[in-house]
Amino acid sequence: MREQSGRSLIEIISVLAIGGFMIAASYGVYHSIYAKQQRLIASETIKDIANKTQTLLQYSGYQNVSVDFLIESGALKDNKSPIGGKDWSITSNFEGSEFSINLVDLSFDECAYFTTKKFDWAETVKVNGYDSANSSFCLKTGDNTISFIVK
Numbered sequence: 001m002r003e004q005s006g007r008s009l010i011e012i013i014s015v016l017a018i019g020g021f022m023i024a025a026s027y028g029v030y031h032s033i034y035a036k037q038q039r040l041i042a043s044e045t046i047k048d049i050a051n052k053t054q055t056l057l058q059y060s061g062y063q064n065v066s067v068d069f070l071i072e073s074g075a076l077k078d079n080k081s082p083i084g085g086k087d088w089s090i091t092s093n094f095e096g097s098e099f100s101i102n103l104v105d106l107s108f109d110e111c112a113y114f115t116t117k118k119f120d121w122a123e124t125v126k127v128n129g130y131d132s133a134n135s136s137f138c139l140k141t142g143d144n145t146i147s148f149i150v151k
Contacts, residue, residue: 039113042083046101049076050121050150053090053099065092065099083110098123098151106146111138114146124149 052075057065067090070076081088085105092099106114115127115138126147127137138144 035109038083039110043114043117043119045082046103046148047119047121049082049090049101050148052076054150057099065090098149100126100150101148103146105142106144107142108138108140108144111144111146119148121150122148123151
């Protein structure tokens with residue numbers, strides 16, 4: 001009788017299943033690391049925007065603050081949102097004593113990140129219109145708005 005060598009179909013399927021599991025796990029890790037890096041970059045970008053806005057407006061007052069104003073003055077290159085949806089804004093209060101950087105269409109994870117992180121340059125962080133120090137006001141739907149109030 002002739003001896004046969006080779007792998008059975010069960011062994012090949014097992015190897016493919018293990019490989020598929022490893023690829024899926026590595027994709028999850030990659031996505032987690034990528035999201036964390038994007039949030040860190042956005043945090044630094046928002047801090048930079050806040051500092052540039054404060055510097056520009058020390059001389060002109062807070063009445064005319066907007067994304068377009070910052071682009072025209074050269075403080076921003078474009079109106080691209082640091083994170084989240086495409087729309088974002090910078091507004092001032094009626095007294096002209098403070099301004100806010102408003103990010104919209106944030107996911108629940110992004111909202112939770114920005115509400116649990118402490119920012120030394122922001123007086124208050126509002127979540128969907130509420131003063132909050134935790135993520136309890138973040139919506140699971142991904143329609144979150146974060147406002148960084150800077151004085």
